[in-house]
Amino acid sequence: MRVLRPLAAVVAAVLLAYLLTTVVHNRYYYFAAYVVLQYVVLATAWNILGGYTGYVNFGTAAFFALGAYTAVVLLKTWKAALLVMVVAGGAVAGLLGLGIGYLTLRLKGVYFSIATLALAVVLQTLIMNWDYVGGATGYYAIRPRTVPLFDDYVAFLFVVMVLLAALSLSVAWAIEHSRLGRGLAAIRDNEEAAECLGVPTLRLKLLATTLSGALMGMAGAPFPYFITYIEPASAFNLDYAVNSLAMPMIGGTASWLGPLVGAVLLGTAQQVATVTISSELNLLIVGVVLVAFVILAPEGLLGLVRRRQQRRPA
């Protein structure tokens, strides 16, 4: 069964992650792994629109932060459960995604990208001036003291992020192996030809932007609990936009595996660099690696591997 395979993979990943938390007790590993997994979600979500459909989104931070601030509102107003925050964060960011989907009617290529970047700036300004969620000074999110089955809240957040990462990868896998995926690829290759061959381009693009935005929002929803002190500058950090674009490019945008590979490699490298050298080095690493890949391996690591395999006589 095609649906059962990714579903089984999700359950297996979450179970494995849970078992891990009963064995490994060093909190730092969960902090680091959470960040890497968060990038798996963001990169995969970015790739649904950027890689499959061909619309480059520079506004990842807007969707991520919208998820995070939706969580803040829910937390402050109703002391909502984390699950509710994740679902709501996804829904609100998905709505914003639907909105930028309509932008694709008029804006293509680099103009679309500029509009998404502008969107992040506008949204950040709004949040900065919204006192209820802390405005520019920020908001302290107090974690629940205990959580069933877990000794430590960070370990719990780690498992939640494993679930979200596995879910995003399943969504990407499912799109890739469906009629929807082939329709999105047709849009990426030639939108007008796709429309004239019966592909409902607007509906498919709206689906892609909504899904992509929703996944980014879901990734942002646990962020207040993770960081415990959230303020606009960190939630709207440019790192999110740059990384979620660079990771699929480095791994390869053609398949669901690419963003996973890119996020794990680049995300881990950044975590290691943060500890051993300096946290300021992160963006520099991304920049250098991205330039190297664009020049040497424009189809990412997966494309490089595929080409090597093809060259070998069968």
Added chain:
Amino acid sequence: MSEVLLEVQQVTKRFGGFQALSEVSLTIHAGERFGLIGPNGSGKTTLINCISGVLRPDAGRIRFRGLDITAWPAHRRTRLGLVRTFQIPRPFMSMTVLQNLAVPLEYAAGHADAGAQAWRLLEQLRLADKAHLRPAELTQIDLRKLELARAVAARPVLLMADEVMAGLSSGEVDEVLAILFALNAQGIAIVMIEHIMRAVMRFSERIAVLDAGVRIAEGTPEEIASNRDVEAAYLGV
């Protein structure tokens, strides 16, 4: 004559101050072979763009199979059987020839067995041995054939072929002509937009002539060949 398939009623299209089409009307019947000719810039492709839904006309109406489709998006027109090709082939570059055909088969024709249907089409257009190549590896004639095959895969009732033969050698023109005749024999009405007079005259049952956005003549190939206005439009006398 057989039933009316497409009715273009006084379609007008302006680009800024430039009048590309002025109240152009056309009627095309089921199963017909129709030629659309005119000098460069006379509005042929603009008319096809309006009929296929790539452009919205500023005035006038378009009816297809009895439905007013003037405001329909292009993909719905395609699904109704009104299919066009592009003058400059626009293949899906990341896909193989076979995958290119799968898009209209899945989205327009709604084929459950898209694979078998795609192979059948490739056989018919003699592209089967290139099924697994990507468009970048194809020759000009094969790109044209792919463009045609993709349109046919959408299961057209009316096919608008926009200069599918431009730039081809004489032998290749004959090959594409034979394909178009075969498609017509299957019951598909075909509108041929073409500069190669030899092909249009041989193929069409009826021809309409556009000049500077105005339909200046319509008739059988013989009538068009002897028409004074057409001669003037082409030779500028």
